[in-house]
Every structure is written in C-alpha cells, then in structure tokens.
Amino acid sequence: MPKIHTLRLATLAVAGTAFLTVGAGPALAAGPSGGSVATSDAPAAPLVVGLGFYSGTLHATANLYVYNVDLAKQPTTTYRIDWGDGSEPWTRTGGTVPNGLDIQHDYPHAGLWTVTATVDDGTSTAGKTTSYTAHYPTAPTTPGTTFTPVSGNAPLAGDLSIVNGAVDPAAAKSYVVNWGDGSPLQTVAAAVSGATLVHHIFTTPRSYEVSAVTSDGVDTSLPPTYPTRVGAWGVAFATTVNTSAFATVSITSSAGPALPTYSDYYVYSVNWGDGTTSSLTQSLGMTHQYKSGGSYPVTVTMAPTMDVDRTPAYTWTATSTLAVPTPPPPAPVATGARPVQRIGGDDRIGTGILVSLNAWSSWQNPYPTLDRLPADAVVLARADGFSDALAGVPLAAHVNGPLLLTDGAALPGNVEREIGRVLKPNAGKTVYLLGGPAAVSPAVQQRLGQLGYTVQRYSGSDRFGTALDIARRGLGDPARIVVATGLDYPDALAAGPYASSVLGTAGHEAAVVLSQGGALDPATAGYIGSRLAGSSAGAPAVVTVGGQAGHAVDAAFPALAGHELKLEGSDRFRTAEKVASRFTAVSRIGVATGTGYADALTGGAFAAARHFPIVLTEPAGLDPAAHDTIATFWTQLSRAYLFGGKAALTDQVLHEVDAVLNAMSQP
Structure with a gap:
C-alpha cells in the first residue's frame, strides 16, 4: 500500500517550500524589491496566487505568493487564508508579498486539511485551494500477520491475526488489510490488547498475498517486505444425475498443493440429502443411487485429515440442489x-456380517462345507475409518477368520451375535482389534472379554505404525511385503487378497505396509529396506501397488530402484x-x-x-x-x-x- 505523503514539489525562492500557482499572465520582470511587476507595454495581468507548505506537522508554515497586484491597488488589496479546521482565518490588507510570505498556524490534531488562499484587489479576485497533511511526529511501523483457515463455506474462510505495529502516542491505531484478491481495502481498529482478528472469505481457490499496514489515521506504515501467502483452497463441485437416478459428484476445485505431513491431506464426504452420507475419501468423484425422485440438497464437506482418532481443525463445505428423476423399476x-x-x-456392518455368514460356518455345525469353513478367530476394525483396517486382510487370512466392522464406541448387537456364531465362547478363541483405543474403544474390548474371548490389539501411534505392528506381531515378520499408500484405500484393497494368496501362502501371508502417499516414514522405510536388497522384479520380496507407493519406495531407496515389483495402473x-x-x-x-x-x-x-x-x-x-x-x-x-x-x-x-x-x- 503506498504511503500517504505530504505534497512536496520543487522549491522556489524559499528553501523547503512547495509552490503551486493558478492563472496565466504576461511576461514578468523583476521589481525593485525582488517582486514581479508587469512590463510597461503589457496590458493589466490577472492576479496569480501560489500557496505551499513546509513539511507537514501540527505547526504549519504556509508559503503565500501573489503576482500581478496593481501597484495602485496594493494598499487596499486583502489577503486571506482559510485553514480548514474551523479556526479564525488569517487576513491582511495592503502591503506586498515579495518572494512569498510565511504564515504560521497550529492545527488541533494531525490530519488532512483543505486550505484556501484568496486575494481580492477590489476589482478582481483570485484564489488557490490545496491540501495540507499534518503528520504525527512518529511514523507508523509495520505489523506482523498470520492467517488461519477456519470453518466456513467454500472455498475458504479464515482469520488474519495482526500483532504489533506502533503509532505515535497521540494517535489512534488501526490496521488496513489488503487481501490480495481485488476486494476493497479493509480498515479495522486495533484491539486494545492482544492480536486483532479480521475475518475474510475468499471467492476463488488460488494463492493470495495478504498484507496489513499500521495506520495512525493520517499515514500508514510501509507494506511488509514478505506478505503473508495464503493458499485459498476449498471445495466446489458439480453434480449430474441420469435417468436411473444414479448421481455423480465431481470435485471441480479443491485442495491446493500437498501439505508437508500425512495428516494434512484433504478428504471429502458427501451428504446426499436423502439420509445417507458417503465415506471419507480422497477420490474427486463420488456416486450414489437414489431410491426415489425428488429435489435433494447435496452437501460436500472437505477436511484436511481422515484420521479416525483426530478431529479436523476446520472443514469446508459447498451445497447444491439436485433434481433427481424417478428411477425406473x-x-x-x-x-x-x-x-x-x-x-x-443394509449398511457396511451388515455387509460384513453377511460376508461372514457366507464364508464361515457356525462353531456348532459339525458338518462344514467347502463354502463355509470353521473360523479360528475374528478380526475387528472400526466401521467409520479405513486407516487401521487397510493392513487387516492378510491378518484375517492368517488367523483364519472373518474381518468384521464395529462401531468404535460400542459393540453392536448384530456384530456380537456373529462373533458368537463363528467362535465358541470361553474356548480360547481370539478377537483381534485393529487400531488404538481411539479407533476401537476399551468398552468394545471389555465387552468381548465378558463374552469369553481373548482380545489382542494391534496398534501404533498412527495408521503406519498399526500396519507395522500387524506385520511384526500379527504376521510374524513375513519375508515378503506389499506397499500401498495409506492416504487412500483403493490400492490397499486390491493388495490384501494378493498379499495373502499370491505373494504369500497360507500360514505365511505377506504383510501390507503403508506409505505416506509418495513418501515413507522412517520406521516403515527401515522395515521395507531390510527386504528390498534381496528383492527383484522377477522374484519380489517387495511389491508396490499403485503409483504413490512405487514413488515412495524409489525415493527412499534410489540406489535400489527397480528391485521391487511394481503393479500400477492408470487409475484405481x-x-x-x-x-x-x-x-x-x-x-x-x-x-x-x-x-x-x-x-x-x-x-x-x-x-x-x-x-x-x-x-x-x-x-x-x-x-x-x-x-x-x-x-x-x-x-x-x-x-x-x-x-x-x-x-x-x-x-x-x-x-x-x-x-x-x-x-x-x-x-
């Protein structure tokens, strides 16, 4: 933001003054006192008035110049300056203004004042209006700023925190914010103490440079050398629906550059407006089948984390109304x-139970079939987050039992009944829990113990640690491993049966470990590295599924690039x-x-x-x-x-x- 400066032009006759004139006149010659008079052969020239000021302080010094005053009218010519602050004007009658007259005036406070000089020789009048800025003795200094996204509508709402920045003790401090998005400058009074918070909603997802300057009501500080860079990213989407009432939501603008830690990636969910909500996903396209036609408000929510044991610090939402046709029979x-x-x-928990019913016989059935075999254990994961369960499929195959889903807080009755169907209570059977207490609560663990089962929990500080714990303790540190990204689910879903049945064998299942997208955390990198040196694409001990996992392994071990088998397609x-x-x-x-x-x-x-x-x-x-x-x-x-x-x-x-x-x- 440009600083407001006092008008300073080239000086004339008086050093340090500014000189402004209006009007035009004939050629001038020097008068006896250094002033200017018209040459003898020239017609009478109009009055010309000049008015300027020295540097602006509360104590103002005005410089008044007047040209072409008729010598015969000098004794009755009046001079007047209106200071613009309501005080008595300065006046004078008669006399000359040879090389400019200095007139003193004290303003009541700093500010921008409109000053008018008028000269009247009884026949004609001339004047000049200019502005004078009275500055405070101490100039404002630049404040500091930080920007924090907050909950709000798409694409981005946030608070700018402004601190410090000083003004003259006699001035009232305010801040002027330039949001960098073409919106008007925003002036806010500084808080009496602490930071000043200014809320703003950007309207287009992109990067902005946001700056704030300190104002004393007259001047502002210089703009910051390095403005606050804000990634104004949010969620916007398009919806389509076909004649079968099958709807698709496509994210059209969303998260910006990847953030540095795995927990700060962006995930989406859709409330379809008919009582159903999609799972969290990184997919930019989501689909849904409506059961009846009508008008439905569709809301997309984006959050910078999908960890089931973390609450997002903020979310972004966007809403649209979708007209759904009546689906055909x-x-x-x-x-x-x-x-x-x-x-x-009817839901994901119910589907898991039906899968178990189709795959595993009752412990009370003495005649199992090839389609329904006896189970030796159950693997249990939280239903509303995939992070800990991604590595659980090889474990379920290893312990010879179904993978069931549960509410994280309490064991649902239908899940309890299915566990009781496949596992005989008080017979030394084990239920394996995936994830820490924030994923599957101690209440679930306690209830399973009451039902007569041994409970074994595999967990880590995050999803990557949980996958390693499953590999080490659950699968006994297998010689072969599959790597898939843990920041989304599709690659790991395909990897689970492959790790159990192709890369591994019954009783020696390969483990699924997780990358942080295109990177590896140190513990996972160490686990992979111990096997990579003895691996090759033809006889793999390490297989990467998906492009992100392949990039992560190669980036962590550039000298061993190509030692793993890469299974990667153009999409999931x-x-x-x-x-x-x-x-x-x-x-x-x-x-x-x-x-x-x-x-x-x-x-x-x-x-x-x-x-x-x-x-x-x-x-x-x-x-x-x-x-x-x-x-x-x-x-x-x-x-x-x-x-x-x-x-x-x-x-x-x-x-x-x-x-x-x-x-x-x-x-």
Whole structure:
C-alpha cells in the first residue's frame, strides 16, 4: 500500500517550500524589491496566487505568493487564508508579498486539511485551494500477520491475526488489510490488547498475498517486505444425475498443493440429502443411487485429515440442489449357469456380517462345507475409518477368520451375535482389534472379554505404525511385503487378497505396509529396506501397488530402484486389474465398489481366505478394467461375488458381470 505523503514539489525562492500557482499572465520582470511587476507595454495581468507548505506537522508554515497586484491597488488589496479546521482565518490588507510570505498556524490534531488562499484587489479576485497533511511526529511501523483457515463455506474462510505495529502516542491505531484478491481495502481498529482478528472469505481457490499496514489515521506504515501467502483452497463441485437416478459428484476445485505431513491431506464426504452420507475419501468423484425422485440438497464437506482418532481443525463445505428423476423399476436379475451372488446388507456392518455368514460356518455345525469353513478367530476394525483396517486382510487370512466392522464406541448387537456364531465362547478363541483405543474403544474390548474371548490389539501411534505392528506381531515378520499408500484405500484393497494368496501362502501371508502417499516414514522405510536388497522384479520380496507407493519406495531407496515389483495402473480400477492379473487358477472373483472401502475390506478377507482376487468398479456400471479382468478369467470362473448392497453396486453392475460370465460362452 503506498504511503500517504505530504505534497512536496520543487522549491522556489524559499528553501523547503512547495509552490503551486493558478492563472496565466504576461511576461514578468523583476521589481525593485525582488517582486514581479508587469512590463510597461503589457496590458493589466490577472492576479496569480501560489500557496505551499513546509513539511507537514501540527505547526504549519504556509508559503503565500501573489503576482500581478496593481501597484495602485496594493494598499487596499486583502489577503486571506482559510485553514480548514474551523479556526479564525488569517487576513491582511495592503502591503506586498515579495518572494512569498510565511504564515504560521497550529492545527488541533494531525490530519488532512483543505486550505484556501484568496486575494481580492477590489476589482478582481483570485484564489488557490490545496491540501495540507499534518503528520504525527512518529511514523507508523509495520505489523506482523498470520492467517488461519477456519470453518466456513467454500472455498475458504479464515482469520488474519495482526500483532504489533506502533503509532505515535497521540494517535489512534488501526490496521488496513489488503487481501490480495481485488476486494476493497479493509480498515479495522486495533484491539486494545492482544492480536486483532479480521475475518475474510475468499471467492476463488488460488494463492493470495495478504498484507496489513499500521495506520495512525493520517499515514500508514510501509507494506511488509514478505506478505503473508495464503493458499485459498476449498471445495466446489458439480453434480449430474441420469435417468436411473444414479448421481455423480465431481470435485471441480479443491485442495491446493500437498501439505508437508500425512495428516494434512484433504478428504471429502458427501451428504446426499436423502439420509445417507458417503465415506471419507480422497477420490474427486463420488456416486450414489437414489431410491426415489425428488429435489435433494447435496452437501460436500472437505477436511484436511481422515484420521479416525483426530478431529479436523476446520472443514469446508459447498451445497447444491439436485433434481433427481424417478428411477425406473429394476430389471429382473438374470443369471446363467455361472451365478453372480450379491452379498450386501443394509449398511457396511451388515455387509460384513453377511460376508461372514457366507464364508464361515457356525462353531456348532459339525458338518462344514467347502463354502463355509470353521473360523479360528475374528478380526475387528472400526466401521467409520479405513486407516487401521487397510493392513487387516492378510491378518484375517492368517488367523483364519472373518474381518468384521464395529462401531468404535460400542459393540453392536448384530456384530456380537456373529462373533458368537463363528467362535465358541470361553474356548480360547481370539478377537483381534485393529487400531488404538481411539479407533476401537476399551468398552468394545471389555465387552468381548465378558463374552469369553481373548482380545489382542494391534496398534501404533498412527495408521503406519498399526500396519507395522500387524506385520511384526500379527504376521510374524513375513519375508515378503506389499506397499500401498495409506492416504487412500483403493490400492490397499486390491493388495490384501494378493498379499495373502499370491505373494504369500497360507500360514505365511505377506504383510501390507503403508506409505505416506509418495513418501515413507522412517520406521516403515527401515522395515521395507531390510527386504528390498534381496528383492527383484522377477522374484519380489517387495511389491508396490499403485503409483504413490512405487514413488515412495524409489525415493527412499534410489540406489535400489527397480528391485521391487511394481503393479500400477492408470487409475484405481486399472491398478486392481494389474494386481488381479498375478492370480492363477482362479475359480471365483469378487467385485466391489472403488468409491468406498468397507465392502472391499470385509469381502477382501473372504477373497484372501479362498484365494481369489477382488476387482473394483464404479457403482453405476462395470468399469472397463473390471470387465477385462473377468473376461480374462472367464473360462476358469464358476461364480462371482458382488460385495455390497444396491446403494454400493447397482443391479446394472450385476447384469454386466453376469453377461461377462455367461454370455461370452454363448455361440
């Protein structure tokens, strides 16, 4: 912001003065006293008035110049200066103003004053109006600023904290904020003590330079050398809906550059307006099947963390109204000789229970079948966050039991009953908890003990530590490991059955460990490094699933780049296809949504126990990558499982899977 300066022009006759004139006159010659008079052959010239000031303080010195005063009228010519502060004007009658007259005036306080000089010789009048700035003796100094995002609507709301910055003791201090986004400068009074908070909402997601200066009511401090840089990132989205009432939300502007720590990445959830809310995800596209037509308020929330044991410091929201058509009645489910079986409950906990019912027999059943085998243990993870459960699928295969989901605070009755169905109480059976007490509470652990089960918890200080604890204590430090990002779920979902059934074998399952996106924390890097030197792409001890994990390992071990096997596709669906392609002798295949994690986790434990892959798809229709995978294995396949209810995978997916399994074999 430019500083307000007192008017200072080139001097004339009096050093340090400013000189302003109005009017035009004939050629001038020096008079006897150094003044100027018209030459004898020139007509009468108009009056010319000049008015200037020395440097502005409360004690003002005005410089008055007057030209072309008729010598005959000098005795009656009047001079007047109105100071603009309501005080008595300065006046004078007669006399000359040879090289400028200095007139003194004391202003009541600092400020910008409008001053008018008038000369009247009885025949004509001339004047000059100018401004005078009375400055405080002490100039303002620059304050300090910090910007903190706060809860608010998209794209970004935040508070600027302004501290320090001094003014003259006689002045009232305020701050002038330039938000750097083209909005008007904002002036706020400084707080009596402590920081001054100024709230602002940016309207376009991008980077801004925000600066504040101190004002004493007259002058401002110089702008800061390094303005506060604000990444004004938030959430905005577009919605579409088709004639089948299947809606898609696409994030159109969102988080800016990646923040330095893993806990400060951005995740999204959608409240669809019909009583359902999507899971937290990093995906920029989310889908939903409405059950009835109507107008629905859709709200997208973005937060800078998805840790289940952390509350986001702030969130951003954006809302839009979606007009949903009445969906057509569902087509009859067609199945051929190779059945497509949907295993889906009313919610993710219910789906996990149904998967367990299909995969594991009751401990009371003395005649288990090949499809339903006895379980030796249960793995239990929190239902509303994937972070601790990502590494749990190989553990479930290792301990020979289902992976079930629970409310973090208390054990639901239906989950309690399913555990009681598959595990005999008071028989030395173990329930394994994934994550610390903030993920699965001590109340859940206590209830399991009351039911007659041994409880073993695997946890770390974060999701990466939990995955390492599962690998070390749960899986006995296996020789082979799979690395997938822990900042999102799709890659790890595909990795679980592969780690159990292909890279590992029954009783010697490979572990899934997690990267921080494209980086590794020191403990995970050490765990990977101990195996990487003896690994190769042809005989891998380390396999990376997804581009982020591959980048993380290569960045941590540049000298060993290429020692790992990389399974990476162009997106989550193609990555899952790459993983599935490593399976051989596949008789079954699982299909789960790639836009949610819960069904692929519980279904993945089933797949790991029975040695078949899981492919990921969009909820509305079979993704081409999933189609290609099923088509690759179709001569071997006898059955396909759809993990999740119709809200997760529509009947259209079922029809398309059925078509690949059965129609391809038709002449």
